[in-house]
Amino acid sequence: MTASVPSSLKSRKKPQQARANATLDAIFEATIQLLVKDGYPMLTTTWVAERAGVSVGTMYQYFPHKQALIYAVNERYLKILAEKIEHTCREAQGLPAAAMAEALIDTYWTAKTERPDVTRALYRSVVEMDNEALILEFAARTDAATTAMFATAPNKSFSDLQSVSRALVTVIFGTVRNSFERSHSEQEVSDLRGQLIAMCRAYIDSCVG
Amino acid sequence: MTASVPSSLKSRKKPQQARANATLDAIFEATIQLLVKDGYPMLTTTWVAERAGVSVGTMYQYFPHKQALIYAVNERYLKILAEKIEHTCREAQGLPAAAMAEALIDTYWTAKTERPDVTRALYRSVVEMDNEALILEFAARTDAATTAMFATAPNKSFSDLQSVSRALVTVIFGTVRNSFERSHSEQEVSDLRGQLIAMCRAYIDSCVG
Amino acid sequence: MTASVPSSLKSRKKPQQARANATLDAIFEATIQLLVKDGYPMLTTTWVAERAGVSVGTMYQYFPHKQALIYAVNERYLKILAEKIEHTCREAQGLPAAAMAEALIDTYWTAKTERPDVTRALYRSVVEMDNEALILEFAARTDAATTAMFATAPNKSFSDLQSVSRALVTVIFGTVRNSFERSHSEQEVSDLRGQLIAMCRAYIDSCVG
Amino acid sequence: MTASVPSSLKSRKKPQQARANATLDAIFEATIQLLVKDGYPMLTTTWVAERAGVSVGTMYQYFPHKQALIYAVNERYLKILAEKIEHTCREAQGLPAAAMAEALIDTYWTAKTERPDVTRALYRSVVEMDNEALILEFAARTDAATTAMFATAPNKSFSDLQSVSRALVTVIFGTVRNSFERSHSEQEVSDLRGQLIAMCRAYIDSCVG
DNA sequence: GATGAATGAGTGTTCATTCAT
DNA sequence: AATGAATGAACACTCATTCAT
Structure with missing residues (x-):
């Protein structure tokens, strides 16, 4: 019954420092805010990153793609x-x-x-x-x-x-x-x-x- | 409680001839087939039209948007x-x-x-x-x-x-x-x-x- | 000895009208000009298209990707x-x-x-x-x-x-x-x-x- | 006829210790391996560094650019x-x-x-x-x-x-x-x-x- | 000195939509 | 009316390079 999590959707790294955790929280928060404000179709990775106060590159360090972000x-x-x-x-x-x-x-x-x-x-x-x-x-x-x-x-x-x-x-x-x-x-x-x-x-x- | 249908989502014309009805049916059928086969994210208007045997242009005669199509x-x-x-x-x-x-x-x-x-x-x-x-x-x-x-x-x-x-x-x-x-x-x-x-x-x- | 052309590199359509031929010529010419001027690494599809006087979309009608263009x-x-x-x-x-x-x-x-x-x-x-x-x-x-x-x-x-x-x-x-x-x-x-x-x-x- | 070596392409430092030499060798070896395996377009500085067992930062100590690396x-x-x-x-x-x-x-x-x-x-x-x-x-x-x-x-x-x-x-x-x-x-x-x-x-x- | 996380400019590519034929 | 070629804005994602630790 319990299906294994599709590996392609997993986050790239497990946060191990407080900073990373804060970054992740910011990304999650930003994602939810944008999702609420404009809905999924308007959600762009660049915008999430900007809102979260990190660079796109950093975001892609944590999430290999947009789907993984939403998944998380x-x-x-x-x-x-x-x-x-x-x-x-x-x-x-x-x-x-x-x-x-x-x-x-x-x-x-x-x-x-x-x-x-x-x-x-x-x-x-x-x-x-x-x-x-x-x-x-x-x-x-x-x-x-x-x-x-x-x-x-x-x-x-x-x-x-x-x-x-x-x-x-x-x-x-x-x-x-x-x-x-x-x-x-x-x-x-x-x-x-x-x-x-x-x-x-x-x-x-x-x-x- | 009863919200009026958003006018932007309505079909452009009410089919009045048998031909138009057949076209509409073909479009609906094609849409559902593609939706089932590849899911919404892969659904392109061009593909729907091709599958339905009409040109994109014609399809846009019936549905002003992709959204209107899905809505219908x-x-x-x-x-x-x-x-x-x-x-x-x-x-x-x-x-x-x-x-x-x-x-x-x-x-x-x-x-x-x-x-x-x-x-x-x-x-x-x-x-x-x-x-x-x-x-x-x-x-x-x-x-x-x-x-x-x-x-x-x-x-x-x-x-x-x-x-x-x-x-x-x-x-x-x-x-x-x-x-x-x-x-x-x-x-x-x-x-x-x-x-x-x-x-x-x-x-x-x-x-x- | 004669290897078959990798299908992924072929052009999408064979030009059948004079207009299409002119477009193709323009694209080729633009490509060569940019190649000569700035070299391959600086060659962007957008720039080729612009220089050729067509839209990127049109260019992608003829060439499925950048490589196919260079190949052609x-x-x-x-x-x-x-x-x-x-x-x-x-x-x-x-x-x-x-x-x-x-x-x-x-x-x-x-x-x-x-x-x-x-x-x-x-x-x-x-x-x-x-x-x-x-x-x-x-x-x-x-x-x-x-x-x-x-x-x-x-x-x-x-x-x-x-x-x-x-x-x-x-x-x-x-x-x-x-x-x-x-x-x-x-x-x-x-x-x-x-x-x-x-x-x-x-x-x-x-x-x- | 003899063009002088473009200074921008030279390595940053002449290796003076055995250690540096070993590092350089590792970098060269890694570069060639990756070049052979995946070709130039797939060659990323990060990968070369990882393969060579050094950090990117260290690699940039030796080579100011990717180009300088290839040049060397x-x-x-x-x-x-x-x-x-x-x-x-x-x-x-x-x-x-x-x-x-x-x-x-x-x-x-x-x-x-x-x-x-x-x-x-x-x-x-x-x-x-x-x-x-x-x-x-x-x-x-x-x-x-x-x-x-x-x-x-x-x-x-x-x-x-x-x-x-x-x-x-x-x-x-x-x-x-x-x-x-x-x-x-x-x-x-x-x-x-x-x-x-x-x-x-x-x-x-x-x-x- | 060494590290590698963070950066963000830059690009290939897609696809809803239009409009000349 | 019908067509489908052309459009081009928009976006996900990469990777050379930097710099705080």
């Missing part, structure tokens, strides 16, 4: 997101299953909504890039975390833990994305969020083994 | 999809609410899965294009159709029909898309589909007013 | 040179062998010296380009022409016509090139030319079968 | 070649003139053929570099050596020693180069070499004053 930005974003989810899953261990689902929804939705422009920009940045490996790794991490969490639910024992937790994750993530695309109003969003929680609770209740 | 292809795709959903909704009127949801899931999932390569290609064709209007119109049509359908459910009366039907639609569409992105195996897909149906049923049961 | 220029140059040599060889048929050699020397040296800057520029333009096929074809043509010529020499019959004529050609062409590289003075050149003629005559005389 | 490599190559020729000329003093010519041909051809890939690579390395001075110095040395040699020929006295010896040198060197370019087969090469010797002998015989 998405990678970092998903890594942080995965960590948040793992954190939530750890915290929620032992809670009632419905509360778990609610915590998951809350974390994911909040993370995505915090910087909606960034979320949207990254969703759209993905052309020209083979992001399958990224998605799969993210999926694997969240599946593992949620499965582990639901396994500790006190009052429920699921007939098929794997299936249920994967379904919940897929439904939640998918719903959030679709809601984004539909440009729901705040009112609609909060309503939808309530319905999604209700749906997950009803589903969990119906799953008792 | 997506528009047509969503139009057909919306019609399928409306058809299903009409057919399912009067059935039990759970059966309605199942019919909806079935129709949508089948439509998306029939030509997964096309689905994926179109998902990815959307950069450079402001597809919000498209999405909104599609959402409006499906919301209307599903709301109308659920209104005829015999044994249930929903406290908030709008909310519920919108939630169902968002969840279903989102789940399908997310499943696509995660590249689920056939086994996982059919399992997930079952869980989704169960989830919708549980949700609907819990909604009785 | 050399090809044309060698073609004309080969034709001159073939002409001389035809004219000289039936003359005494020594006169044949002298005619050959005369033609080749004159052709190379007429525009010494062009000669030098083309000699130097050859990096980055696999010109082996070009050289081999040129060699094959001149070998054939000279062999045919020497076969008609009245008072001599060569034990090994092939060998002798190839040797003469190689020696003559090589000498001219070397003389070029050494930047001989006019005086030295004309002296050398005389010596070369004497050498060929002596050689031919010594070859009688 | 060619200079060294021609220096060794000149020494070989001078050696041969010294050895051959007092022999019959024909034997002298043959010795010259033998030395030059062997030297060029020993490492044909290197020969070819250096021939092609010359773009971007003003190698006239190099060639002229080489020519001056070989002219001097051969003239001195032919002056000692016992049974011949040449009407114009200068002319004859320069002609012989030019013809021989040129022939070898042209043979190289035509990619003659081994058979053809050895045949051509025989013809060249015959030609020189006939010429010399015809030159007796």
Whole structure:
């Protein structure tokens, strides 16, 4: 299930000094800013470099090509997101299953909504890039975390833990994305969020083994 | 909520003769083929025209931009999809609410899965294009159709029909898309589909007013 | 012996209209001018195009890349040179062998010296380009022409016509090139030319079968 | 006629320690290897330095330009070649003139053929570099050596020693180069070499004053 | 002295779009 | 109307050279 990261998309060097790290951060930040401001099609390597305060040459020291840059930005974003989810899953261990689902929804939705422009920009940045490996790794991490969490639910024992937790994750993530695309109003969003929680609770209740 | 179609993205002329229609079809077909074969980044207007058997000049008669072309292809795709959903909704009127949801899931999932390569290609064709209007119109049509359908459910009366039907639609569409992105195996897909149906049923049961 | 022309170096289209031919001529002329003026390393496609009065895009219609352009220029140059040599060889048929050699020397040296800057520029333009096929074809043509010529020499019959004529050609062409590289003075050149003629005559005389 | 060496092309420092000499050797060796392996267009200073086991910075201590590096490599190559020729000329003093010519041909051809890939690579390395001075110095040395040699020929006295010896040198060197370019087969090469010797002998015989 | 990370000017090439025929 | 040759702005990427450490 876990596809190996396409080597052509990896960064050229792992930053080992503080300076390099700062440079990388600047590049990431610049990339995201430009992505948000003008969208992927307008993103030029020269502009990213300039905005990041480095030369193009330096940027190419870190990223062998534009795709690798976009890849890295998405990678970092998903890594942080995965960590948040793992954190939530750890915290929620032992809670009632419905509360778990609610915590998951809350974390994911909040993370995505915090910087909606960034979320949207990254969703759209993905052309020209083979992001399958990224998605799969993210999926694997969240599946593992949620499965582990639901396994500790006190009052429920699921007939098929794997299936249920994967379904919940897929439904939640998918719903959030679709809601984004539909440009729901705040009112609609909060309503939808309530319905999604209700749906997950009803589903969990119906799953008792 | 309903955004008007950006006029810059509309086709230049409404086809009024059979010939023009055939040309349009050829262009659409060529576009989709190339999108599937090489992806959006490799799609050049010259190639589309050649593949469609017309000159670039002629193609620009129909579509003022590359974007307009992509827009039109997506528009047509969503139009057909919306019609399928409306058809299903009409057919399912009067059935039990759970059966309605199942019919909806079935129709949508089948439509998306029939030509997964096309689905994926179109998902990815959307950069450079402001597809919000498209999405909104599609959402409006499906919301209307599903709301109308659920209104005829015999044994249930929903406290908030709008909310519920919108939630169902968002969840279903989102789940399908997310499943696509995660590249689920056939086994996982059919399992997930079952869980989704169960989830919708549980949700609907819990909604009785 | 005749290597096929590397397909990657061929021009994209054979000119079929007068206009296209004029364009090609302009491009060739511009290329040679720039080659002479600044040398290969300074030759930019943009500049060639501008000087030729066409757009870069148009130039790329005719030549898939810079190398193909240089290749074509050399090809044309060698073609004309080969034709001159073939002409001389035809004219000289039936003359005494020594006169044949002298005619050959005369033609080749004159052709190379007429525009010494062009000669030098083309000699130097050859990096980055696999010109082996070009050289081999040129060699094959001149070998054939000279062999045919020497076969008609009245008072001599060569034990090994092939060998002798190839040797003469190689020696003559090589000498001219070397003389070029050494930047001989006019005086030295004309002296050398005389010596070369004497050498060929002596050689031919010594070859009688 | 003897052009002074362009100062911009000279190496920065004359190596005075063994260490520096070893470094220089490594750089030369690396340059030639890369030239042979990938050709001049692919030769980057960074690569040469890496291959030579020094930093780019250090390399720029020795050679102010890429051009200076190439210049130095060619200079060294021609220096060794000149020494070989001078050696041969010294050895051959007092022999019959024909034997002298043959010795010259033998030395030059062997030297060029020993490492044909290197020969070819250096021939092609010359773009971007003003190698006239190099060639002229080489020519001056070989002219001097051969003239001195032919002056000692016992049974011949040449009407114009200068002319004859320069002609012989030019013809021989040129022939070898042209043979190289035509990619003659081994058979053809050895045949051509025989013809060249015959030609020189006939010429010399015809030159007796 | 040595290093090699950083620089950024410079170039080949593409491709959406136009417009003369 | 239809064609497709011509356009040229735009961009990713390289690599000789420098200079702070």
